[in-house]
Amino acid sequence: MVDLDAVRTFVAVADTGQFQAAGDELAITQQAVSKRIATLERDLGARLFVRSPKGVRLSVDGQAFLPHARELLRVEDRAVASVLPARRALRVDVLNRRTAPAVLLQAFHQQHPEIDLDVVTLPVLSDGDDALAAVAGGTVDLTFRALAATGGRPPAGLRAGPALYDRHQLLVGPRHPLADHRQLTVAELVDHRIWMFPMPAASEPGAYYRELAATFGLTIDAVAPNFGNEALLDELADSPRLATLIGQGSRYLWPASYDLRRIPIVAPTPVYPLYPLWSADSRHDALPVLVDYLRGQHQDEEIHDVWLPSWSIV
Numbered sequence: 001m002v003d004l005d006a007v008r009t010f011v012a013v014a015d016t017g018q019f020q021a022a023g024d025e026l027a028i029t030q031q032a033v034s035k036r037i038a039t040l041e042r043d044l045g046a047r048l049f050v051r052s053p054k055g056v057r058l059s060v061d062g063q064a065f066l067p068h069a070r071e072l073l074r075v076e077d078r079a080v081a082s083v084l085p086a087r088r089a090l091r092v093d094v095l096n097r098r099t100a101p102a103v104l105l106q107a108f109h110q111q112h113p114e115i116d117l118d119v120v121t122l123p124v125l126s127d128g129d130d131a132l133a134a135v136a137g138g139t140v141d142l143t144f145r146a147l148a149a150t151g152g153r154p155p156a157g158l159r160a161g162p163a164l165y166d167r168h169q170l171l172v173g174p175r176h177p178l179a180d181h182r183q184l185t186v187a188e189l190v191d192h193r194i195w196m197f198p199m200p201a202a203s204e205p206g207a208y209y210r211e212l213a214a215t216f217g218l219t220i221d222a223v224a225p226n227f228g229n230e231a232l233l234d235e236l237a238d239s240p241r242l243a244t245l246i247g248q249g250s251r252y253l254w255p256a257s258y259d260l261r262r263i264p265i266v267a268p269t270p271v272y273p274l275y276p277l278w279s280a281d282s283r284h285d286a287l288p289v290l291v292d293y294l295r296g297q298h299q300d301e302e303i304h305d306v307w308l309p310s311w312s313i314v
Contacts, residue, residue, distance in 0.1 A: 002044070002072075003039065003040065003043070004072065004073070006036040006037070006039055006040040006043075007072050007073060009022060009028075009033055010036075010040055010062075010065075011066070011069050011073060012026055013037060013049065014062065017057065018056065019033045019034055020033075037049065046065070047062075088118070089116035089117055090115055090117050090118065090141050090290060091141050092117065092120070092142045092143070092290070093119075093120050093131040093142070093144070094119060094120075094144060095121065095144065096121055097119065098252060099166070099249070100247050100249025100274070101276075102119065102251070103250070104164070104249070105117065105119055108290060111293070112286075112289060112293075115289065122140070129145070132145065132155060132158070135158060135279050136155075136158060138279060138281070138282070141278060141284050141287050142276055142277065142278045142290060143276075143277050143278075144274040144277070145204060145277055146204040146207075146272065146274060146309075146311075146312075147275050147277075148207040148311050150311075151311045157281070158278065158280065159278055160275045160277050161275065161276040161277075161291055161294050161298070163274060163275045163312065164249075164275075164276070164294070164298065165273060165306065166249050166272045167270070168271065169245070169246055169247070169248055169265060170189065170194075170244075170245060170262075170265060171236060171243065171244050171245070171252070171260060171263075172236060172242070172260070173238060173239055173240075175238070176240060176261075177192070178192065179263075180261075181263055182264075183263060183265070183266050184264070184265050184266070186218075186265060186267065186270065186307070187267075189216070189218055190216065190218060190219075192219075192241075193221060194218060194219060194220045194221070194244060194245055195220075195222070195244050196209060196223065197222065198223070198226060199222070207309070208272055211310065212270055215307070229252070233260065234258075236260055237257075237258035237259070237260060247272060248264070266305065267305065268305050268307040269307065270306075270307045271306045273312040
C-alpha cells in the first residue's frame with residue numbers, strides 16, 4: 001500500500017522538475033520531499049526519478065507510474081468530496097426507488113442536470129428513524145416522511161415543505177372481480193381483501209394503513225413472507241382475489257402478459273402525505289433549488305375529495 005502524501009509529492013516533483021519547487025508547492029521542506037520520494041521508491045521497488053545537477057526527470061518507471069498516480073489522487077479527491085457537505089452531491093433519502101418522491105427526483109434531475117444528486121434509501125423503524133437522524137446530523141440533505149408521530153409537524157431542528165400527496169390506486173390482475181372498473185369508491189373495497197407487505201405497527205406506513213382500515217372498514221392483511229415486488233406482481237397476475245394498494249405516483253413495471261390493472265380510488269381518494277424535510281442548519285448550495293422545485297410541484301396539485309390521516313396538516 002502506498003502513502004497518498006508520497007504519491008502527491010511524486011506528482012508535484014514530476015510537474016515542477018525540482019524537489020525544492022515541489023516542497024514550496026506543498027508547503028513542506030526539501031528534505032521532507034526527498035524523504036517521501038525515497039520512501040515511495042522503496043515501497044514500489046522502483047526508481048522513479050533520474051537526478052541531475054539541473055533537477056530531476058522521470059525515469060522509465062516514473063513515466064509508467066505517473067498517470068496511475070494522478071488517478072489515485074483523483075479517486076482520493078472524489079472520495080473526500082462524497083462526504084464533505086460543501087463538496088459532495090446533494091443527498092436525498094427516499095423510502096424506496098419506485099415511490100413518487102423517487103420519480104419526482106428523476107424529473108428534478110432531468111430539469112437540473114448540473115446538480116449532482118445522490119439518492120439513498122434509509123429505513124423507517126418502529127424505534128427510531130435513521131433518515132431523520134441523518135438529516136439532523138447533516139449526512140443527508142433531505143428526506144420524505146409522513147410525520148405521523150409529530151402530527152404533521154417537523155421535529156426540532158428540521159424544516160418541512162408542503163406535503164406531496166400520493167393518491168392511492170388499487171392494483172389487481174385480470175381475473176379479479178374489480179378488474180374491469182374504470183374507478184372505484186372506497187366503499188366498493190369493503191368486501192375485498194387488500195394485501196400489503198408486512199410493516200411495523202408503530203412505523204409511519206403501519207399507522208397510516210391501520211387508520212385507513214379502521215376509518216372505512218377495510219380488510220388490510222399482510223403478505224408474509226416478503227419475496228419482493230416482482231413476486232407480488234406475479235401473484236396478482238394469476239389471482240382472482242389478490243389486490244393491493246399502490247401510489248399513483250409510484251413506478252411499477254411488469255410484463256404485458258400480466259395484464260394488471262391500476263384502478264383509481266375515488267369518493268374519497270386515500271392519500272399518503274409525504275413531507276420533504278431538511279435541516280435548518282443545512283448549507284448545501286443545491287438544497288434551496290430542490291426545495292423550490294418541490295414547492296412548485298405542490299402548487300400544481302389539486303387537493304379535493306381526498307382522505308388524509310388524522311395527523312396530516314393540509
